[in-house]
Amino acid sequence: MIKKLLGGTALFLLASSAFASECEATVESNDAMQFNTKNVTIPASCTEFTVTLKHTGQLPKQSMGHNWVMTTKENGQPVATDGMSAGLDNDYIKPGDDRVIGATDIIGGGEQTSTTFSVEGLSKDEEYMFFCSFPGHIGVMKGTVTLSS
Numbered sequence: 234m235i236k237k238l239l240g241g242t243a244l245f246l247l248a249s250s251a252f253a254s255e256c257e258a259t260v261e262s263n264d265a266m267q268f269n270t271k272n273v274t275i276p277a278s279c280t281e282f283t284v285t286l287k288h289t290g291q292l293p294k295q296s297m298g299h300n301w302v303m304t305t306k307e308n309g310q311p312v313a314t315d316g317m318s319a320g321l322d323n324d325y326i327k328p329g330d331d332r333v334i335g336a337t338d339i340i341g342g343g344e345q346t347s348t349t350f351s352v353e354g355l356s357k358d359e360e361y362m363f364f365c366s367f368p369g370h371i372g373v374m375k376g377t378v379t380l381s382s
């Protein structure tokens with residue numbers, strides 16, 4: 234590493250930033266009600282994980298808002314259903330919902346947000362998912378969260 238650094242190679246910089254981003258992921262969303270990925274992988278070595286959500290569209294959050302919410306697979310739909318009743322003021326998440334492992338605010342086009350949550354209580358024996366809790370979006374805006382060793 235040091236040898237490469239002294240050499241001033243770009244390789245070192247690439248390796249360095251890849252290391253730093255192990256415990257974080259960026260997910261994009263758009264005006265077509267889509268995430269740009271169907272899976273987020275969390276290395277089991279992380280104690281915390283950060284997800285940055287970008288909305289690359291232009292529509293306001295009132296009509297095409299998105300968030301990134303992580304729950305177990307079985308809790309996804311119930312959390313989204315309760316979130317619908319909670320409304321935009323609560324970012325479509327029932328206040329104090331302890332089934333939520335991590336969740337960002339709802340954002341509109343051109344905005345970005347992030348959430349950092351603890352990974353330590355997660356189990357490889359459990360199935361996890363992420364989704365957008367904006368009413369009606371979970372049908373297409375969802376994916377799996379995998380714990381890797």
Ligand code: ZN
Pocket residue numbers: 266297298299300365366367370374
């Ligand atoms: Zn959405």
